[in-house]
Amino acid sequence: MILTVAGKELKAMFSSPMGWVILALLQFIFGTFFLVGIDQYFQTMSGMIRPEQRVGVTEFVGHNVFSMASFIMLFAVPLLSMRLISEERKNQTLPFLFSAPLSLTEIVLGKFFGLVSFLTVMIAIIGVMISSLNIWAELDFGYVVANLIGLWLLVASFSALGIFVSSLTQQPIIAAIITFVALFGLLILDYFFASDPNSTLNYLSLLRHFEPFSRGLIDTRDLAYFALFILTFLTFTVRRLDADRLRG
Amino acid sequence: MDNVTVEADALNRVYGSNAVVRDVNFSLRKGEVLGFLGPNGAGKSTTMKMLTGNLAPTSGSVKICGIDIIEQPKEAKALIGYLPETPPLYKELTVDEMLTLSARLHGVARGSVKKAVESAKERCGLTEMSKRLIDNLSKGYQQRVGIAQAIIHNPMVVILDEPTVGLDPIQIRDIRALIKELGGEHSVILSTHILPEVEMVCDHVQIIHKGQLVFNGSIDVLKQQRHGNRLLLGLTNAPDTEELLKIDGVVSVEPAANGLLRLRYAEGAAPAERIVQSAVNNNWGLYQINPDQTSLEEVFMQLTYQEAAAN
Numbered sequence: 001m002i003l004t005v006a007g008k009e010l011k012a013m014f015s016s017p018m019g020w021v022i023l024a025l026l027q028f029i030f031g032t033f034f035l036v037g038i039d040q041y042f043q044t045m046s047g048m049i050r051p052e053q054r055v056g057v058t059e060f061v062g063h064n065v066f067s068m069a070s071f072i073m074l075f076a077v078p079l080l081s082m083r084l085i086s087e088e089r090k091n092q093t094l095p096f097l098f099s100a101p102l103s104l105t106e107i108v109l110g111k112f113f114g115l116v117s118f119l120t121v122m123i124a125i126i127g128v129m130i131s132s133l134n135i136w137a138e139l140d141f142g143y144v145v146a147n148l149i150g151l152w153l154l155v156a157s158f159s160a161l162g163i164f165v166s167s168l169t170q171q172p173i174i175a176a177i178i179t180f181v182a183l184f185g186l187l188i189l190d191y192f193f194a195s196d197p198n199s200t201l202n203y204l205s206l207l208r209h210f211e212p213f214s215r216g217l218i219d220t221r222d223l224a225y226f227a228l229f230i231l232t233f234l235t236f237t238v239r240r241l242d243a244d245r246l247r248g
Numbered sequence: 249m250d251n252v253t254v255e256a257d258a259l260n261r262v263y264g265s266n267a268v269v270r271d272v273n274f275s276l277r278k279g280e281v282l283g284f285l286g287p288n289g290a291g292k293s294t295t296m297k298m299l300t301g302n303l304a305p306t307s308g309s310v311k312i313c314g315i316d317i318i319e320q321p322k323e324a325k326a327l328i329g330y331l332p333e334t335p336p337l338y339k340e341l342t343v344d345e346m347l348t349l350s351a352r353l354h355g356v357a358r359g360s361v362k363k364a365v366e367s368a369k370e371r372c373g374l375t376e377m378s379k380r381l382i383d384n385l386s387k388g389y390q391q392r393v394g395i396a397q398a399i400i401h402n403p404m405v406v407i408l409d410e411p412t413v414g415l416d417p418i419q420i421r422d423i424r425a426l427i428k429e430l431g432g433e434h435s436v437i438l439s440t441h442i443l444p445e446v447e448m449v450c451d452h453v454q455i456i457h458k459g460q461l462v463f464n465g466s467i468d469v470l471k472q473q474r475h476g477n478r479l480l481l482g483l484t485n486a487p488d489t490e491e492l493l494k495i496d497g498v499v500s501v502e503p504a505a506n507g508l509l510r511l512r513y514a515e516g517a518a519p520a521e522r523i524v525q526s527a528v529n530n531n532w533g534l535y536q537i538n539p540d541q542t543s544l545e546e547v548f549m550q551l552t553y554q555e556a557a558a559n
Contacts, residue, residue, distance in 0.1 A: 091339070092336060093337065095336050097353070098302045099300045099330040245301075
């Protein structure tokens with residue numbers, strides 16, 4: 001059932017130009033940064049004489065692409081997540097899902113996985129792109145995989161928040177803007193509290209938990225943070241939809 | 249009784265201090281078509297939303313084939329097909345895709361999805377529209393797709409909220425025929441504010457007014473109220489009232505609009521022939537005689553008016 005809902009979302013994504021345009025545009029941006037990264041690698045490294053200054057090609061190019069990707073996703077995910085529930089509300093198609101023998105959790109998870117699998121395609125393409133370097137150089141696959149997992153978790157968290165915001169409004173554009181602002185706030189939270197590194201609010205920053213992944217470090221604390229983040233917002237979404245049924 | 253398909257017990261729905269549905273009770277058996285009548289804002293749609301589990305009742309319970317929709321929503325919802333006021337259609341899908349999705353979500357087995365889609369299309373006259381985008385279909389066809397998605401899993405109960413609204417007369421006739429046909433094997437509940445529609449397709453009628461049921465019974469009872477024991481008589485040289493009252497069976501005579509006379513006769517009496525006979529014999533100049541029917545509208549008005557007076 002979850003798969004059926006997810007499949008429906010994927011279909012909707014690919015049957016509108018939005019999905020294709022975003023996919024193509026992002027791929028273009030990532031490709032450009034990948035290319036620029038390789039180009040710069042030779043220029044920069046030829047200037048480095050001492051061994052400790054030298055960075056591996058994986059880290060150099062990877063950092064270039066992944067830090068860009070996490071930033072770009074900040075714009076892309078709200079655009080993709082905005083219509084998930086708000087549009088159904090606007091077109092009054094929610095009763096279709098509500099009167100089918102589906103639990104609210106199945107509906108929300110279906111929509112979440114629909115969006116995440118679309119984004120997974122994007123991340124997989126990045127993975128393939130970077131792995132293609134292995135033909136000419138020796139790649140640090142540990143680093144690449146950690147980054148991919150980190151990016152995937154980050155994007156999944158964005159999606160969870162996006163779905164929740166989408167369930168609050170009827171207007172997709174409003175959902176996109178609120179999602180973007182909320183995500184941006186969460187991302188740069190640690191800039192605001194940079195002076196006090198032990199602040200609890202610091203701990204809520206998404207970027208702070210993404211950062212270890214981008215260094216190639218998979219920490220269970222960060223895994224737990226992302227898992228809880230996703231779970232929290234999906235639960236909120238279910239509660240919000242349940243309120244529709246209760247309050248009408 | 250195991251053929252009771254829908255059982256609503258003391259349904260209430262309150263928004264703030266505003267009771268939209270108050271104490272609605274009814275039950276429906278297999279193969280029956282129930283018409284839900286009421287003026288705008290009477291609580292028809294709200295009641296239907298509660299029956300289909302789209303809205304939680306403030307109090308009361310709904311049982312579909314004995315399964316409580318609040319306690320076991322999945323099992324109960326699998327037995328219902330629902331068409332809300334606005335047909336819930338994904339405009340970016342084609343008819344086939346939409347119906348396939350509906351069949352899957354309603355738990356039609358993988359192997360028989362195709363068959364279910366075909367038969368639903370056939371029943372709703374959509375076969376030629378299979379590959380068209382729903383967005384490009386006319387309102388009438390969209391309504392048909394809405395009905396098709398509601399009956400695709402062969403549910404025990406089909407609930408249609410104003411299924412003929414916004415359709416042209418031919419489409420209305422087609423959809424009425426379809427509803428009648430559905431009544432054969434499913435139980436159907438439909439809401440409408442078009443009265444003749446109810447008379448045409450329903451076995452049972454419920455009139456709901458300001459959230460309360462003011463009439464609940466067989467359509468025949470309504471029809472009886474409608475065909476009172478009255479005749480409308482047009483005479484060019486009308487005799488005195490006494491003359492008419494002498495005719496066997498006639499109970500009262502009163503003037504009606506356009507110079508006609510309204511005759512009331514005793515239950516079971518059939519004075520029409522005798523009236524014509526005397527009219528010819530006495531040269532009254534009979535030019536019109538026909539049964540006087542109260543329109544369903546009037547009956548409806550009476551029922552809703554009585555309720556208002558009782559409050």
